[in-house]
Amino acid sequence: MLAHQRQELLLARATADGAVRVVDVAAELDVSEMTVRRDIAALAEAGLLRRVHGGAVPARPTALEPTFTAKTELAREAKTAIARAAADLIGPGASVALSAGTTTHLCALELAARGRSDLTVVTNSAPVAEAFGSAPGDRPEVVLTGGSLTPSRALVGPLAVAALATLRVDVLLLGVHGLDADAGLTTPNLLEAETNRALVRSAGRVVVVTDSSSWGTVGLGRFGSLDDIDVLVTDDALPDTARAAVHDAGVHLTLVPTTKEAR
Structure with missing residues (x-):
């Protein structure tokens, strides 16, 4: 999977669930956690995600409510x-x-x-x-x-x-x-x-x-x-x-x- 495809998946997952975990995406895509962190960093620089301990959340004010499960392991x-x-x-x-x-x-x-x-x-x-x-x-x-x-x-x-x-x-x-x-x-x-x-x-x-x-x-x-x-x-x-x-x-x-x- 190319970088832009991984980043699209990251953004879609964060938007759908309210949060995304580095370890989950790395396991799902069979890539290193460092690769996922670089993708998150690129999306954060673009103002689309905001990095948090262990993952990322949508960067902008939102009416989306993250699920309890999605937030449990973050930080x-x-x-x-x-x-x-x-x-x-x-x-x-x-x-x-x-x-x-x-x-x-x-x-x-x-x-x-x-x-x-x-x-x-x-x-x-x-x-x-x-x-x-x-x-x-x-x-x-x-x-x-x-x-x-x-x-x-x-x-x-x-x-x-x-x-x-x-x-x-x-x-x-x-x-x-x-x-x-x-x-x-x-x-x-x-x-x-x-x-x-x-x-x-x-x-x-x-x-x-x-x-x-x-x-x-x-x-x-x-x-x-x-x-x-x-x-x-x-x-x-x-x-x-x-x-x-x-x-x-x-x-x-x-x-x-x-x-x-x-x-």
Whole structure:
């Protein structure tokens, strides 16, 4: 397969799934991972893709919502470190809400592995609820909102919003698709944006958990600004300009060290 054919496939896959992994494409096309990275670099230089740890995502603002599976392995190392740091922030006996997303799912797995049966958990994420439900030993009380299921396995819409309107939690662990100084917190799914707004309103403290590749990404639905965040937990690949914007917004920044993958 010629380079332009590989690049067309990469772009089509990223557009269809919302993300593409280097290792998957290399195995599918029987080429080296370095070859795939060079193709991604060419598409990034053309402004068609944006490189992230382990792969790439569409470069432009989009209404496309990546599937849960497509996002699970992207920046896995960074997300795992972020989840550990976020779990450290949850005090004894807290009520904690977790939004949908692959990073919040890892937060749930971390809290479950620590045996945090003292918590009361509120979530609109089926995988998050399953993470606590499958934990060994005593389990926390888990409140799962109703709603319609999205490709990211989030429960969204009027039922979810109505349920959240009756609740007040100590802390929210919030995953985001996009984080930007001007656009704020965004997601491709408009119903998920509405539900995320309800989650933010329900929380005494908002902790955003996301890897640094989310910075500069803008989805169609906006559900908050940097001013709505109390703590941002991300990895140390966050650009200096982003760190300055977060600081100017009065957000406490927690950076976790990661081993940067070759890009």
